[in-house]
Every structure is written in C-alpha cells, then in structure tokens.
Amino acid sequence: MEHKVTIINPPQSFVVQENETILEAAIRAGVSLNYGCSSGTCGLCKVQVSSGNVKEVKAREYVIPEAEKLQHYILACICAPQQDLVIDAAVAVTSADIPEQALSVKVRKVERLSSQVLKLLVQTPRTKRLRFLAGQYLQVSIPKFSPSYFSIASCPCEDRLIELHLRVTQNDPVSLQVADKVRLGDSIDLCGPFGDFTYDENANRPVVLFAFDTGFAAIKSLLEHITAQEQELPIHLIWMSCGEDGLYMHNLCRSWEDAFDGFTYHGVALNQSLQQLAANSQQSCATVENYLLETMHNLTDLSCHDIYVCAPEPAVEIFKKVCLQKNMLERRFFSEPVRGNEDMSCIVSLN
Numbered sequence: 001m002e003h004k005v006t007i008i009n010p011p012q013s014f015v016v017q018e019n020e021t022i023l024e025a026a027i028r029a030g031v032s033l034n035y036g037c038s039s040g041t042c043g044l045c046k047v048q049v050s051s052g053n054v055k056e057v058k059a060r061e062y063v064i065p066e067a068e069k070l071q072h073y074i075l076a077c078i079c080a081p082q083q084d085l086v087i088d089a090a091v092a093v094t095s096a097d098i099p100e101q102a103l104s105v106k107v108r109k110v111e112r113l114s115s116q117v118l119k120l121l122v123q124t125p126r127t128k129r130l131r132f133l134a135g136q137y138l139q140v141s142i143p144k145f146s147p148s149y150f151s152i153a154s155c156p157c158e159d160r161l162i163e164l165h166l167r168v169t170q171n172d173p174v175s176l177q178v179a180d181k182v183r184l185g186d187s188i189d190l191c192g193p194f195g196d197f198t199y200d201e202n203a204n205r206p207v208v209l210f211a212f213d214t215g216f217a218a219i220k221s222l223l224e225h226i227t228a229q230e231q232e233l234p235i236h237l238i239w240m241s242c243g244e245d246g247l248y249m250h251n252l253c254r255s256w257e258d259a260f261d262g263f264t265y266h267g268v269a270l271n272q273s274l275q276q277l278a279a280n281s282q283q284s285c286a287t288v289e290n291y292l293l294e295t296m297h298n299l300t301d302l303s304c305h306d307i308y309v310c311a312p313e314p315a316v317e318i319f320k321k322v323c324l325q326k327n328m329l330e331r332r333f334f335s336e337p338v339r340g341n342e343d344m345s346c347i348v349s350l351n
C-alpha cells in the first residue's frame, strides 16, 4: 500500500510505495533529502515526523538520542510510513546545500554512443552515495593522469548509477583511458558536485532547454529530474550538433515525445564540422541563428518561460539573442559551458 509524504518547508510531497523507505522514495521522486550512507549508520537523513507513524524496516547502527526520539526524529533511510506522513526535513534546493564529496566508484558500462562520444556508467558504493543536483558536474580522476570535468548526464533519481558523456579527444587523457584501457569493475575517483546550473524547483514555469553537442549531458540530467517530479510543465528541447552523429541520443529524445505530455523535441544537425564552423566565424553565427529562428518559430513569446542552455559561449550568446527577441526575461536565462570537451574550444572563437 502506498503512502503520501508531505514536507513542510519547502512544501513538497512524494509517494512511498510498498517496501520502500522514505529516502528511496524521495530519491526516486527527485526530492533531494539530506542523506549520507543510506544504511542507518551516519544519521544524516534524520527527519522529524509531525504526523503519522513509521516502521523501521532496515537495521541501523546510528543511535538516535532519547531527547530526539521524544521529538519524533527518525532515520529516513531505514523507515517506511505506515500511513500518510507530514515531516520536517532538510531539502537541498540550491548547489550551496550540497557538500563537496570524494568517492571511489565502479565502472558498470562503457558504451560508444557515436564515433567520438562514449557513455560511461559508474556505480557508487551502497554505503557512500553521491548527492548532487541535476545539471551539476564532477571531477573524474584516473591514477597517473590529470583529472577531467564532465557534466552528470543522469538524474539524482537514478540513485547509485551516474552517467557521463565523454567526447574522446587527444587533449583529454581521461577520455582516452576510458576508451582504451578502462574495464568493467575498475575503480574511478570522483569529486564534486560542482556548479550552480540547477533547476529552480519553485519556478513552476514552462521550460526551454538548449544543448549543443555533449552539452546534452547536463540538459538530459535536468530534463530527467523535471520529469521525475511529474510537474507536467511544457518542455521544449532543442539539441544542435555538428553532423547527425552529434545527436547521439536522438532516438531517446524522440521517445520522450511519446512518453511525456507537453514535451517537444527538435534535433538540429548542422552539415558542417566544428572546424568548418570555426573557420568562418561570422557565417557560422548566422547559420546557427537561422537554424534557431526556424526551429523556434512556434515559440513566439518566452516571457513566461525559464531557459536552460548548455553550449559553448558563442552558441549561448546566439541563443540568448534569439530568446530576447521573443521577450525572454534575462533573469530567467541559465547557462553552462560544455564540460570535458576540449574539441569544442574551436567553436569558442566563433565570435
């Protein structure tokens, strides 16, 4: 039997299924409760129950002080509701609410998404998860090589699984190692999360997402987080790349159109390489702008929208210019550079 959990401040609610703990349900619903070990050891997931009853369904080592027990404090990672609950809990809303963490993770999958892009799927230990907000990025280290930074491509709701998209380049030793040497079960060190390119949970406004090339990673994380919350907001996704190969998850984006009401997707594959774009910067800017104007012709008024962009700086500026022409509020425009992709540096000279 499922039960509803309501958080007092900030007001949020989620449903806990049969056999789930409060923490597991919160993570699945994209609600960022404070936690650490998720196994009853650290006490970081302590919340105060204002109404309703819970049952401890897992063992715990952490001892809740008597005074706190009397005030109805419980551990969210080991308790399941017995009826609908109202709780007082610490919820991360901005990047400032999430501490920097360092942990070693195991490689679970390396998948070639295109001729130049790899998907790296890693799993955190059961007793040390990574807390992050959708849209943030990580430092990835492999012994003996200088670290690289990559946006997280998965949603916090995936819990222990973390997805990264790596463009394999000579300039990035981590991507080369992952492409050639890293095997399933190997350990990789992560540090983070970093960055404040995160979703404004309180906005409740239609969303326009724009990704360029592997900037799709951060945008995918945001999108999966928004849809996990079942807010039913109109979402428009525009993904632009150099060549068809650059839209390396095109079919996934198209499947979201069937899965989510109010979701639209436009994939724009430019028929020029990054090098060609960079060689003629003025013409390239005009090309990108024209494609955007064409793709966004149905979005006539963006005064009610929030805009999230992960792209190289020149593409961010072009997109911003187009959005301003459509009445976008400048303070509702959020941007992030493409991480871990040295090849994109050539487009930075576009202006």
Ligand code: FES
Pocket (backbone or CB within 6 Å): 035, 036, 037, 038, 039, 040, 041, 042, 043, 044, 045, 046, 062, 075, 076, 077, 078
């Ligand atoms: S997260 Fe550590 S005790 Fe619950």
